[in-house]
Amino acid sequence: MTVEKTRKHIAQTKELIDDLKAVCANYGLGNDGNEFKIITQIFLYKYLNDKFTYELRKVKPEIFKSEDWVEALKALPEDEYKKLEFQIESDIAFLKPEHFIPYLFNRQDQPDFAKRLDETLLDIAATNNDLFAVTTPDGVKIRLFEPITEYVSSKRDAFAKALINKLVNDINFEDVMTEGFDFFSTIFEYLIKDYNNDAGGKYAEYYTPHAVSKIMAAILVPEPVENVTIFDPSAGSGTLLMTLAHAIGANKCTVYSQDISQKSSNLLRLNLVLNNLVHSIQNVIQGNTMTNPYHRGKTFNYIVSNPPFKLDFSDDIDELNKKVNQERFFAGIPNVPKKAKSKMAIYSMFLQHIMYSLDKNKGKAAIVIPTGFITAQSGIDKKIREEMIARNMLAGVVSMPSNIFATTGTNVSIVFLDTQNDGNVVLIDASNLGRTVKDGKNQKTVLDPKEEQQIIETFINNDAIDDFSVVVSYDDIKAKNYSLSAGQYFEVKIEYVDITGEEFDSKLKDFESNLNLLFAESDKLEKEINDNLNALRYD
Structure with missing residues (x-):
């Protein structure tokens, strides 16, 4: 067009x-x-x-x-x-x-x-x-x-x-x-600004920024594929699924999804209709993926997800704990906080479910997670990272700029899984990319197309770029206590400048002279302060 x-x-x-x-x-x-x-x-x-x-x-x-x-x-x-x-x-x-x-x-x-x-x-x-x-x-x-x-x-x-x-x-x-x-993105993006408030309903929770969905799809599908299945266990309106489907071809993939919200499921159906994916509507399920996974037992070629980071699922804990020893929840169920139940780390449940649902032979996944996940020193998050390494399925991580989502201040990263990974793991720190723009009352970071392409090509080509990306092995990650933060693997470079003995002595004398002047100034200030204190009287 x-x-x-x-x-x-x-x-x-x-x-x-x-x-x-x-x-x-x-x-x-x-x-x-x-x-x-x-x-x-x-x-x-x-x-x-x-x-x-x-x-x-x-x-x-x-x-x-x-x-x-x-x-x-x-x-x-x-x-x-x-x-x-x-x-x-x-x-x-x-x-x-x-x-x-x-x-x-x-x-x-x-x-x-x-x-x-x-x-x-x-x-x-x-x-x-x-x-x-x-x-x-x-x-x-x-x-x-x-x-x-x-x-x-x-x-x-x-x-x-x-x-x-x-x-x-x-x-x-x-x-x-x-x-x-793409009718849907035009409709949704144009309407979203009017409903992202308490009066109109928080529709923004259903929409993933275009840059994030584009990067995920491009890295997952660098070459043409056919007759594949794609799945999102927390689909929302289906932005991630639609971007991935377009990268593959609507007639070359079958979409599967589940979401607890009827509103989201209706929006996803609209999205499928407007994007020539009507044949997949029968696979759109409205229900609780954690307690009642409709597609359980089926594995998928591609999985994408932007799961909820914080959501109160305390009413489901008893039912979930009955399943904690099962293969699906190998790392465990998050504890219920005594206060602020809405801050439960439900994303860790979705991560485990995605690993469970991924095709063992030809499976790839991309999941949006809070950046804190990649460096946690203990608990469920670390157990999940350890299992990703043990199963040889971790392909890489991209740490995104702050405020890439205008509706949340949480820093996010994208974890990429590949059940046929060759052992190299690409870690990218894209936190310094983008420009800040005003989005209503919020600030958000926007990547330009060149920056998006830089992330995509660096990942696909396994490029190591100073202060931006690094390629490491599973053994390297184990040695760093399973940290997936690119910055912890960057080389610390110290630049040396050759100088003569005379230049060294001259610089040293300058330092001594400056220190003496600073000490003298300090003594003078100290005396003035004491004099002023002694002059104070109560009348």
Whole structure:
């Protein structure tokens, strides 16, 4: 896709979002958490319309010669319309004539229009439930759409009309359907700044910075691969999975995920739909990965994760402790702090789960962890590092700049695992890269593309660069008490300058003279202070 075309569609996407936000604001939902649901669902409804229309033009071009193509479509015999299910690609939502935006637009003045809009969305979800439903571990199916007009307390018909009217403007996404345009990142990044507050919900927790996801994917997949599985046990909205899938190719990988949040699972489903990965929606699981891992027993070729660093899972401790001796939690379960239960090191649980879930023959992983993990002198963190070495699976660590995540002050690193590692471990200290920018009330560090590429190429090429990277062996790491901090392996260089005996004596005399002057000044100050103290009187 050309730069001009990309800019055009980014602008159109933002324009539609702004239009939908204006509607929500006019009906009392401005910056409301439900506003996010409404905008993303209405945008998805628009996308599915344009996607189906794009495919329909290829198999039934004569339909669009009609002045009202939706009515022409509706006039088709029932058996002929059903044949379209076999003619149109199987990973596309199949729509009935009454599901199309123009059909609703022409009926917006009929009674109970809000009910008609909600029922249309629910019927699309029911018609395509096998393709688009997210599953919970106990088998419950979470459908694609939910009623959206119920979020306004009055004037529901007017609200529904206003939404539909925003969808019949000149914005059409048909011409970008095969271009690989990333709708989701445009939607999410554009909306995120409005909802990263207490009133709108902390949606930022679901989004990993582009630089981090790009570095992880590029290092994991330096060469083309096919027919592989990718997994994220704490998937959020799926940023890491989507970046990795694009690096591999959407038709060359199958996505698996689990996340405890229904909101996150719904966002991930949206992400999969918008990124031509509908075939993987059946593998999206909403549930607790730690206590009820749905994909347990299956191993994966690639695993990416930005697990929660601090999360209260004290209610799950008893159940987890029953499993502490199992292979999955070989290093143990973190203790419950007496205070601040929200500061439990849950990431160590995810690290162990990822090591357990990685394909033993051809498995690679990249995990975002707090930088403190790489130097901990005892406890679960050190046990995990020791096990990474014992299994010959540690490939390297990249320590990122501070504030790479605008929403947290925690310094982060990325641990890379490879079950076929050759014994070399690449340690990179990228903490001095990037520039600081303002992101709302927060400061964040942004890497430019050259810096991102520097990290990627240094890792892939196993390059050792002064004060930036080092390549060490497993024995080297053991000798350093399993520290994975690049700085501890850098050579300390002392520069020597040859001088004559006369120059040495001259410098020494200068030092002595300067010291004498400083001592004299010190004596003078000491006398002045004592004189001032003695002069003090109480009146």
